[in-house]
Amino acid sequence: MLAVVLTLTFYARPAFAVNPDEMLSDPVLEGRAREISQELRCLVCQNQSIDDSDADLAHDLRVLVRERLLAGDSNQQAIDYIVARYGDYVLLNPPLKPDTYILWASPFILLILAALAVVGFYRRKKRDGRIAPANLTDQERKRLDEILSPSGD
Incomplete structure (x- = not known):
């Protein structure tokens, strides 16, 4: 029974990554923020999106994405802002270019x-x-x- 509980806890952990205090009150903006967060890599966890990671850096990036959306940026502008600061490696699916x-x-x-x-x-x-x-x-x-x-x- 303990193994089942631990397994379920392990798989449910990413669901708790986005804290309620990070969420935007506008459901449309929150949906856009979650969509963007699924495309960005947690630089600490390597192969997790910032939406699924509970690392402090992922939290900071989620907050930054939401700030950019509240400032009126489009999804691509918010992504471009993050990429400008952290490089293409922050993208879970980086573009194919010499870099x-x-x-x-x-x-x-x-x-x-x-x-x-x-x-x-x-x-x-x-x-x-x-x-x-x-x-x-x-x-x-x-x-x-x-x-x-x-x-x-």
Whole structure:
């Protein structure tokens, strides 16, 4: 029972990320703020949106988005404001441009490196397996014969 409660608590945790005191009274603006927050990455949590994160920086970014919306910014203007301050990395889906090539290429580079490591491992294992065992000395062969011979002889 405890495991079920802990599991449910773990999965429900992101639902508590946006604090009630952050929410705007206008439901339309709040909806826009939540939409924008789903597109922005928490720089502390790495792969969570600021809407799902309970980190202090995510809280600050959520408040900043709401301030920009209250100032009359469009969704894109609010996003552009955040990107201007934190860079393209703050976007969960960064644009493909020279500054972000490494972000887009890194999964493929890591996959290639992992494949090369696996190939190298199996080549080394195959090569090491082909090495002939050392020949036994006369003393070792005699001892082996004693061990393997039936005890009745």
